[in-house]
Amino acid sequence: MGRVVVIGAGIVGACCALYAARAGWEVVVVDREGVAAGTSSHGEGNLLVSDKGAGPELDLMLSSRRHWLALGDELGREGLELDEKGGLVVAASEAAADVWRAFATGQREVGVLAEEVDPVDLEPRIVDGLAVGVHYPQDLQVQPVLASQTILEAATRLGAVLRSGSPVVAAQRTASSSTWRLRLGDGTAVEADRVVNAAGPWGGEVSALLGGPVPVLPRRGFVLVTEPVGPIVRHKVYSADYVDNVGSSDAGLQTSCVVEGTRGGTILIGASRERVGYDRSMDPDVVRRLAAQAVALFPVLADVRILRTYRGFRPYCPDHLPVIGPDPRCPGLVHACGHEGAGVGLAPATGAFVAAMLSADHGRAPVEVDGVATAPFAPGRFGEAVPA
């Protein structure tokens, strides 16, 4: 055991810090801004099994879901705002309904609970005439900023230290041993035996700085927040085409309808996806499109006002899988980024992966962690010729 520096104090970095501290590592978390200042505070806090087809990401999510429930028991559900909200996927046409039924069959085979329902039974205010609804009681919700903070505080109680407000600007690795020296923007330095790249969408830039580049790119998304209106929408409700959008690699704008209520009584409306770099500009057309889709699904929303909108950047990988594991090119570097829109859901399982890998010999990650195969997430899958 020795010291590990986690770069990034978002939900993934917080979980890496907690699980590493529990494994006995001395942990330092560095963040250029602060806790959950990036993507973790710009999403909805979804822990979804429903949007993942049978495969490695769903395996990881099912494991992560167990971790989340355990964290809820250990740290208190209130501090995470952990809510067993449940998801409802709806399809308007019979053709889309059939596609989704087949998708759900595959999910059930790996242990996902998916029950066909009449959407109106679960959501009385939903539009009439939908072809199908599939209820996913295992879908959860957390408040990602509070959760990041609460999890980091738990890590702090185990001795972890947070250094926020300054970015990592340079990294050196001594030739003799695998000791790292990271220089921060404020002129200070941190030395460590291991470095974890939990920089979310900035994971690509950070990985290049560390000498082990991985192809993580930002994928922009807008979320609308309405005035408080009470429990009009009870579940996370989304249209079946959402999964196609998530899985697409198109750089252009895609929107699909995702609507959910929050504890505060506001309604959150998503989701848009577009690859426009870190362009932070407002795009009123995206807001118009999201509003139109939400009103089509819940007509009662027509007279509800949008109070604010925010946009964030998902950490996107070309194969839509996160990058978790030791970098074969850089001894001591472990990646934990590229979770796209699923980072909150996958964060605890990622933390468990990272904790298991920190102790492994260079390049020899365990084949499984918590019964989940690690190979699909390995940084080596992109080959050596990863562009910087």
Added chain:
Amino acid sequence: MTGADVVVVGAGPAGLACAVTAVRHGLTVDLVDAGWAVGGQYWRHPAPVEGADGAGAVTAGEVAHLHHDLPTYRALCSRLEEAVAAGRARTFLGHEVWTVGRRDGGWEVAATQRRAAGGRHAPGGGELRVAAPALVVATGAYDTSLPFRGWDLPGVMTAGGLQALLKGHAVAAGRRVAVAGSGPFLLPVAVGLAESGAEVVGVYEANPPTRWGRHLPAVARNVAKLAEGAEYAAALARHRIPLRTGRMVVEALGTDRVEAVTVARLDATGRPRPDGRTTVAVDAVGVGWGFTPVVDLAVTAGCATTRTDDGRHVVAETEGRTSVEGVYTAGETTGVGGAALALAEGERTAYSVLADRTGHDPDAARLRHLDRRIAALRSFAAAMAQAHAVPAGWVDATAAETLVCRCEEVPRAAVDHALRDREARDARQVKQLTRAGMGWCQGRVCEAGCRALVADRIGRPDRSAATERLVAMPVRMRDLLGTP
């Protein structure tokens, strides 16, 4: 006229001066404002009243006595009317701009119609969308509030709120009114109330006049301001309004609405003294701690901001040009300085737009004059900001249970907890941990208090960036339908 050269948001002194100057030099202008008449808050005028007979309508004449420098206003209005008649300008009043975005290499302003005053009918709906190669953000400023015990009681308002009721509705907010806070703006509010028949029990100015002593050169450059101050001092005396300096309202008392305020003297360090407090019966109180620039649209457009010494965010600019090409600003958005400065900046910004759009070389002598005037007025504004700073001990007027954020009902204790026990280091983190600023007003009311609490507890100014409000006004989803 399709598609103007410039779209100006805000028809206050800055926006009006900018629009009129741009038209005079050959540009076409679209002017958008939420008010029912041009003039902004400074020259705020009554709304038209819905209904066949217009019963109860307040006329401009009834509020004329409340206004300052009306000849300038009337001259600007008549030049704007001429421009509209000539097809060189369009005005879109009663329109609230909810956002701005890039469109076809220029900028699109998206607005929805306001409900008519007293109106029972919702507006027709839909959006107004006007685009132009150049966008001028002249959105002014609004009152800065700080929390204190009882500030959420009905009848407790901002000083600007008292003023808006007077100018917009010819209504005094109460029969016995106290005016408090800091800044010369408190004086015209008190005089206006007295002239409208209210009894002003006192103007409680937190800062002693001696604070101006350090800024005599700035005063000397702006003798007109001195004359204005003397005019108000005379009016206060005429109406027998007591002006008490070095005092602040530390509590509003009452059950269903404010019935009295407690006034404390401030010690040399700006802390309210425990001794010698007085309780004054009132049925309304207005407290103003200066003004916060409305920078939402500029931030949405991506413009850089800077922070003033007192922790407010202003749009960074040079001669009205922001950091974003095609986006300009003028008036309070560049730093609060009053109507005279806003007029000068509005004109100056129009010349920058003109130069960028047409390559036309504006009148060099006029530019020199404007630049000198802007520099002088800004030096006065800087002196004013220092002379009327929020006293260091303002937090003593709050209790642990005082609501900092009224929309989300966040007490000061919750903010303290975030700062002390959860290691929040700036207002952004406080907001995310406590929900302060996430409610209906989106932090417009409570952000100043949150930032000031952070500064008080951390011991240095809050460092978080300007709050992004990509939706500058709540917008009904129905109004956004029918567009792609």
